[in-house]
Amino acid sequence: MTEGETSSSSVGIVTPRVFRHDADFELQCGRTLPGFELVYETYGELNADASNALLICHALSGNHHAAGYHSPEDRKPGWWESCIGPGKPIDSNRFFIVSLNNLGGCHGSTGPISTNPDTGSPWGPEFPPVTVKDWVASQLLLARHLGIEHFAAIVGGSLGGMQALQWAIDHPERTGSAILIASAARLSAQNIAFNEIARQAITTDPNYFGGRYREHQQHPNLGLMLARMVGHVTYLSDDGMRQKFGRELKSGDPSVAQDVEFQVESYLQYQGRSFSERFDANTYLLMTRALDYFDPASDFDDSLVEAVASTQARFCVISFTTDWRFSTDRSKEIVDALITAKRNVCSAVIESPHGHDSFLLPIPRYFDVLGGFLNRVYADADHAN
């Protein structure tokens, strides 16, 4: 983007800020962090009675930079630029949008690459395991710092949707609505298995050094690349990959054995390598663990109905036809539990060939559902004024 060229539908230039919590923070695992920092961005303006706040919760590899640009020269907008901005489904003209990098992340919030004050060295593998519940608790501290006692909406895809669900359970009175996109009330054994393969790829990389790779001036890039490749393939649908790559050979000649032959291979390698250069391996391990352990029903005798019985949020649950990693059945489980518990829920199954990745794409019917739901949220918040 060059100066003055800010698109009218972009939030434009944004500057990340840092919230510092200076007291002990007890984690679900029983360990205590001696304070922490969260990096975050905001888009739009908080209204006088702070009734228009909206929280964006990120997924496995996301961060705080969801929309806009960091400088006039910046060519790459935030990861959800298509959805967040003036007049967009998540409308920055209406909502005060808060987007943070979660605790344990590697983009500015306290995490494995931060310094452990007790040792003066990076936490590395000693960083405590963090759960979705911990994220919600830390997000509440950030919200209060910003003068927000109640969110009009909490929105997230995949692991982000899990945070929205946990908010509605842990803080019924603070969660006006919860939008869960391509998410699940807990992972399946297959999902855990894919995460385990990703973790094995990282921890068996000889540059992993038991997680102390930074002290050896190394990073397990190959392992993280493989981990990302596994994720990437499973986030796409078979149909979507067929449309995108078919079986096209990179060279026309199958008799020549090359390292890379099918286009899909070359694409996956590029994506995996690029990811491994911008993400921290210990954070990836931590995030996949948070995914695996998420199971709010486990606090309620394994009953999801009981888990959501005391929620007060209006729910919107969205899933995509070809998403096989977080299938429409997983969303239906949530919807069924909410209906059984007589909660307020609307849901949509969106036709899309793009698998789990659909939640990041500007699919018209998806954005219609999301924007329509948020219209009503805004009208109600406005009416309350």
Next chain:
Amino acid sequence: MTEGETSSSSVGIVTPRVFRHDADFELQCGRTLPGFELVYETYGELNADASNALLICHALSGNHHAAGYHSPEDRKPGWWESCIGPGKPIDSNRFFIVSLNNLGGCHGSTGPISTNPDTGSPWGPEFPPVTVKDWVASQLLLARHLGIEHFAAIVGGSLGGMQALQWAIDHPERTGSAILIASAARLSAQNIAFNEIARQAITTDPNYFGGRYREHQQHPNLGLMLARMVGHVTYLSDDGMRQKFGRELKSGDPSVAQDVEFQVESYLQYQGRSFSERFDANTYLLMTRALDYFDPASDFDDSLVEAVASTQARFCVISFTTDWRFSTDRSKEIVDALITAKRNVCSAVIESPHGHDSFLLPIPRYFDVLGGFLNRVYADADHAN
């Protein structure tokens, strides 16, 4: 198995034999092997007019040892013991069953671990790429060596089914019937992507040494373990994994961060490690390449109908409801092409929760279909006598 304990439905003790082809053998890639050896087993007796021969084609990680035991002390039967033997669906009282380790394998047939006569060293990564067509050509040489000019049936699951299909296309007059189980006329982009992840895991293992690991007294066990884990997860169904593992924790305490926590992880690691100790990494690369390149329609202007137009075999095409790696749709493509080409085909979709692995399991309806089809094959072969 202890002596005298041979199950009445087992072929009992079998001894692998070796067929040596002592002339040049031209491969599809244009390179020539200066002869080769194939290790094989046979079960049952070839009848006087050699009309009861049945060929078993193995899948990615299979070998020649499909049934019986190698010694009285042997406790582990061949990989398809449930299906092959006296009175079993593939009945050794009726058929002369031939089962071999394919060219490029690592269980006795010429492959990457064999010595390259030109150099006196193991072939390693220099072993030429081998295709399904090459396998069929080498299997024909073995058949002739055994006095077989015509197979009553050629049977294979997964990659094995691809060989059965290629036989029917390349040698219509020699293929009485072809049984294709959980197979496909070619891989999807998703399947190729999973194979690519497996190959990346192997070739980025620092013990891979560009494929020359044996010269360093090493083996890329970790990479091969990861490759197998990817395969394993994708060969099971989500439902099947849920039934087998659910989300059971190995330790009851999710607050303790361990290396292995969910039972599914421990199972996958064990299976992967065990596989890496008995399989050669270069062979795994070669086999996945053969899978990726298989595409008989490509010789017929991308028309599968044209590819099967000259086949004479009676086809039986079997698939399994929860197999998502070689889905029922892939089998249906083959059946549709055969019907359009007015070929003789019967097909069955078998209800099973076990994903792609179903083809190795003694599922009653599956064995009924297989046994019933082979009953007719045998009756016709017998009638011809």
